Amino acid sequence: MLIRLDGKDALYLQVYRALRQAILDTDLGPGSRLPPTRLLSRDLGVSRNVVLQAYDQLYAEGYVEGKVGAGTFVASELPEELLQAIRTSHQDGPRETVERRLSAWGQRALRSGAPTRTPPYPEPPLRWDFQYGEVAPDEQCLKLWRRLLARRAENLHLNYSPAEGWPELRVHLSEYVRRSRGALCSPEQVLVVNGSQQALDLSARLLIEPGDPVVIEEPHYQGARQSFLSAGARLVAAPVDDEGLNLSAVDTEGARLAYITPSHQFPTGAVMSLARRLEMLDWAESHDAYLLEDDYDSEYRYGSRPVESVQGLDRRGRTIYIGTLSKVLFPSLRLGFMVLPEDLLPPFVAGKWLLDRQSPTLEQAVLADFISEGHFERHLRRMRTLNAERRRVLLEALEEHLGDAVEIQGTNAGVHLLVWFRHLRAVEMDDLIRRAAARGVGIYSVDRYFLSPPERGGLVLGYSSMSPPEIRRGVAELAKAIRDE
């Protein structure tokens, strides 16, 4: 607690004035706690009684509120002239001024569409939220997770661990992707990152020079687009058909990077054919380019056998593989990983070190145990069954309530569907989203996933955070919202 006594008047008045000033300057903000009188008196070298008198004075004048036992707090409701002082103590410079002070990357980041602030939670809250990427708690998994967490916390690794990632985790992840994704990799090729967004950002930063053409799918995950745009990429948007991205439809001259989601194109759900996969690899080789394979939800396939990753077909070190744990465990974990060609390891490790030195060790160690003890793959099988059921129910409900009004894409995999309206246009979506929200239903337009959004209205419906009954009810309410207008 930093307060200066001015040496005038009685000690308690000096303390009172100093604290009062601190409150006016918001060094002590509304509602914040004053130091315990015992501590402050010790810090200032005055008797505790002096501090008590000063607090009483502040209390008498309404600057602070005492909660017996709970300590003394700055009044949450301060007189207007005080609030004025607080407001003016932080000037907000005009936006242009700030933009002028930013690097080219900073200016592009501002314009990339990446959120510049987190919007407040919607009021009323969304009871049936079809937000893509959210998950529902799975008690069986969380119980195990908590147990492993407690065990590792008993014996916490406190100091820095390798930038590449926790060694055991790299081993278990490499075995997992070899086993389940047909990937071709050694533990040394695995780099642990804070979720797939960091993998995208790191790749964009290390491989894209402003002005470089970068091939992306149209539509595509907007987080990737925003990272590439911030890096100054000139985006080459290749159309997606039933076989996945169609390279032959665009001019890729000079492109050194292509971002693809072969196992389950986001958001259309198309699975890239083997022919196209080999075509992509040849393209990369002939253009001295890299393929950025985002295998974001390959774990969720229903009925069909899993499709091998492009990385597993690549013997020439052209593929950068990105895996995430957000879809199969939970997003707030912030863990993902990359499988890198060996010659890219040094720059990516240096980049990771510069970004944040390493990902948090505790989560990495817990995840390593979770995989090595077999919980991970058991959990995956259970989630596959759960999400298959959610998907079935969602499809039924859409059929029942919307029927021919919609056309549905991407039903064979993943944790979302793409729903196109036959008679609603894109411009009508905002209004529909508002009407649905009023009924407690969260829906999200497909627009954001396009570089050039289509005329036709479409929604991406995520279903991994709701129970089958919630999904049914959510679709019923959505149908009402559609009829509302």
Next chain:
Amino acid sequence: MLIRLDGKDALYLQVYRALRQAILDTDLGPGSRLPPTRLLSRDLGVSRNVVLQAYDQLYAEGYVEGKVGAGTFVASELPEELLQAIRTSHQDGPRETVERRLSAWGQRALRSGAPTRTPPYPEPPLRWDFQYGEVAPDEQCLKLWRRLLARRAENLHLNYSPAEGWPELRVHLSEYVRRSRGALCSPEQVLVVNGSQQALDLSARLLIEPGDPVVIEEPHYQGARQSFLSAGARLVAAPVDDEGLNLSAVDTEGARLAYITPSHQFPTGAVMSLARRLEMLDWAESHDAYLLEDDYDSEYRYGSRPVESVQGLDRRGRTIYIGTLSKVLFPSLRLGFMVLPEDLLPPFVAGKWLLDRQSPTLEQAVLADFISEGHFERHLRRMRTLNAERRRVLLEALEEHLGDAVEIQGTNAGVHLLVWFRHLRAVEMDDLIRRAAARGVGIYSVDRYFLSPPERGGLVLGYSSMSPPEIRRGVAELAKAIRDE
């Protein structure tokens, strides 16, 4: 598990061949586990007996090892020709080729001095390691931490939380820096990051354009230098005297950013005088520049009262404040925070989102509890006492064993000392470091913290990871190592 049956011969032979190929291709690496026969037979739609026969065949030929109950594993010792296949399956492209493929940032990052791989742990291990920044376990703190961790894990927040940081944590951090560092900030100005390195990287990325002059202290924290160099900064190294960085000694024309450690200059320990602090603020205002205030270990002051942060003197939004929890809690936590001028919030929030969307939620929530329940400041007081004792013992031991052979800087604060040799030159340090390591003592040259290292030999001795007896013994062994040559 991705294996293809070729349809020739008996089923068990097809399965055997497919698995054998997978082992040769290292799709199944040495020591990795084969899928349970029950699962594989189900996946392949063949009888379990077929799979068992295939496994027996592989076992007979030495490709796999069976551990009863523990499952079947690929042999860890494979015949040479197999290992050959494994090695050649990852070609290492020539370094130049890769550099050519990197962005300018990537190429600078490679040359910045940031580690491109984590070196293996030293053999024999260092029994007395004066590594700066490492911490010793503090059972009292860890017990509390584990308790809060378990409580928050009971009720884990699974989905994304704001990029700005966990709301409660931002409130508690802002109160903490107002109270203890005299900072002037509202919770909205706090951005939670993954340790101070991410704060440095984010600032460099948002504020530095290639070619921009950036003022740093000489010497300085090398992680900051490496981030600025990677961003393409032209470094202007200002000398440090007893009053801290001396701006008048350098040409700062065109500089828009100055990186400073006013409360405890790293690594010299100088405390920036009030006059210099005000000078820095005026400089920033007149140059339309920002001050990047790294308050990395201000919590550790011995005897003297804490010094107010520069941010707390700044009413014109010129200071970007960086705080870290690595020094007071533990580095593997990877949590730090920034206090930003309000007009810089939008670009920094967008930047943080693009980097990794958010820091892990669990640790943020636990830290929020740790602070709000008063554990944090109690812990700080205890650590201050512990580190004061370690420092006292280190100074005594240096006096006893090295006496006039060394000159010591930066004793009034922090968790490290800077030791200059009177008769050893910088070129002799590598040899001394080797001799010390042979005795189990870890020492680190001050060189890395200089843009232009001095002739004279110097060491940065961190003492926060050792007990007083270990410190005494370590210095004694160091003294022997010095006499060795």
